Amino acid sequence: MAAGKPQLLFVHGIGGLRDTATDRRRWLEALAAGARDAGMADAISGLTQGWLADVTFANYSSLFNLRGAQGDAVRELDAAEVTFLAGLLEAMLEELAEQCSAERSPQDARVIADARFQLDAAVLGRQSQGVGEIGRGLVGVTTTMLRLPGVRQAAQWMNGWAILSQLSQVGRYLDRRVRKVELGAAVRSRVLEDLDPARPLVVISHSLGTVVAYEALHEYGGGVPVWITLGSPLALGAVVLDRLVPRPASCPPNVAQWLNFWDRDDVVVGRPHLANWIGPSKNGVKAVTERVDSRGLWTHTATKYLAHGAVARPVIEALKP
Incomplete structure (x- = not known):
C-alpha cells in the first residue's frame, strides 16, 4: 500500500493555451463547491490550502498550440x-x-x-x-x-x-502513424512528470484528458486509489475506443476504483456505454458510471462536473488520512 501525502492530479481536455495556476485554482474552487454540496465543508480548507494533497494541474496545452492561429x-x-x-x-x-x-x-x-x-x-x-x-x-x-x-x-x-x-x-x-505518435507520447510525459509512484495518486480527468489519462495510467508505476473521469469520450465507438492503447480497452491495472460521471446534456459523452464497453482490469476493477445533471445550456466543462457532490465526495474520501 502506497504511503505518504496523497497526490491529486487534474488532467484537462481540448482547448487553447492554458494558464496552469489559473486553471488549477478554478478546478480546486469547483471541487471545493462540490465538497460543500456533499456536506463535507470541513475538508474545503484542507483541499484549497494543499493540506490534504499535493495538487498538480497537468498542462499540456502548449503541445497542441504551436502552429500560430x-x-x-x-x-x-x-x-x-x-x-x-x-x-x-x-x-x-x-x-x-x-x-x-x-x-x-x-x-x-x-x-x-x-x-x-x-x-x-x-x-x-x-x-x-x-x-x-x-x-x-x-x-x-x-x-x-x-x-x-x-x-x-x-x-x-x-x-x-x-x-x-x-x-x-x-x-x-x-494518431498512431510513425511521424505523428510522438505528440501523444509527449502529452503523456507532461501528465506524468514530477509524480511520485511511491505515494497514492488520485486522478481527475476531463474530456480528452480522460483519453490521455487512460493511456498514461497504463504506463504509470504507482497506485491510484480513485480515478474520476468527467465528460469522457472514451466510449465513442470506432472514433475513440478502437484507437486506444492498449487494446482491447480495459481499466488500468493500478486503479483501485474508477468512477465515471456523465451529464445527459453533454454532447461529447458516449452516454453511459463506457462501463459496458471497456473491460475490467486484471484485478476486476471496471468503470462505475453515474449520471449528474448540471444547470445551464452547456454542461461539457470540468468545473460544472466538479461542483457536484457526487464527484467531490469520493475524491475527498480518498485524500483524507
Missing part, C-alpha cells in the same frame, strides 16, 4: 485527420439529435438535421474533392452547430474554424 491547424489537416473529424462530428450530432427531438425542440432539431445533411455531403464528396474542400465542408458543419444555443454559449467567441481546430486535438493525440 487556431484556424491554421485545420487548414493543415491531412486525409486521415479529416476522416477522424468527420466521425467525431457524426457522433456528436447523434448525441445532439437524441437530446433535441422534433417534439422537444423543433427549431434545434432542424438545425441538427441541416448539420447532418452538410456532413453527409462532405463525406460523400470525399472521393472527388481535395482534403481542403472537405475540411471547409466540416467547418460548415461546425458553423451550423453554432446556431444551437448550448454550442454557441460554449464556443463564446469561437467560429467554425476554431471549433474544428480544437476538436482536431483528439485525433492528433490518437
Whole structure:
C-alpha cells in the first residue's frame, strides 16, 4: 500500500493555451463547491490550502498550440485527420439529435438535421474533392452547430474554424502513424512528470484528458486509489475506443476504483456505454458510471462536473488520512 501525502492530479481536455495556476485554482474552487454540496465543508480548507494533497494541474496545452492561429491547424489537416473529424462530428450530432427531438425542440432539431445533411455531403464528396474542400465542408458543419444555443454559449467567441481546430486535438493525440505518435507520447510525459509512484495518486480527468489519462495510467508505476473521469469520450465507438492503447480497452491495472460521471446534456459523452464497453482490469476493477445533471445550456466543462457532490465526495474520501 502506497504511503505518504496523497497526490491529486487534474488532467484537462481540448482547448487553447492554458494558464496552469489559473486553471488549477478554478478546478480546486469547483471541487471545493462540490465538497460543500456533499456536506463535507470541513475538508474545503484542507483541499484549497494543499493540506490534504499535493495538487498538480497537468498542462499540456502548449503541445497542441504551436502552429500560430487556431484556424491554421485545420487548414493543415491531412486525409486521415479529416476522416477522424468527420466521425467525431457524426457522433456528436447523434448525441445532439437524441437530446433535441422534433417534439422537444423543433427549431434545434432542424438545425441538427441541416448539420447532418452538410456532413453527409462532405463525406460523400470525399472521393472527388481535395482534403481542403472537405475540411471547409466540416467547418460548415461546425458553423451550423453554432446556431444551437448550448454550442454557441460554449464556443463564446469561437467560429467554425476554431471549433474544428480544437476538436482536431483528439485525433492528433490518437494518431498512431510513425511521424505523428510522438505528440501523444509527449502529452503523456507532461501528465506524468514530477509524480511520485511511491505515494497514492488520485486522478481527475476531463474530456480528452480522460483519453490521455487512460493511456498514461497504463504506463504509470504507482497506485491510484480513485480515478474520476468527467465528460469522457472514451466510449465513442470506432472514433475513440478502437484507437486506444492498449487494446482491447480495459481499466488500468493500478486503479483501485474508477468512477465515471456523465451529464445527459453533454454532447461529447458516449452516454453511459463506457462501463459496458471497456473491460475490467486484471484485478476486476471496471468503470462505475453515474449520471449528474448540471444547470445551464452547456454542461461539457470540468468545473460544472466538479461542483457536484457526487464527484467531490469520493475524491475527498480518498485524500483524507
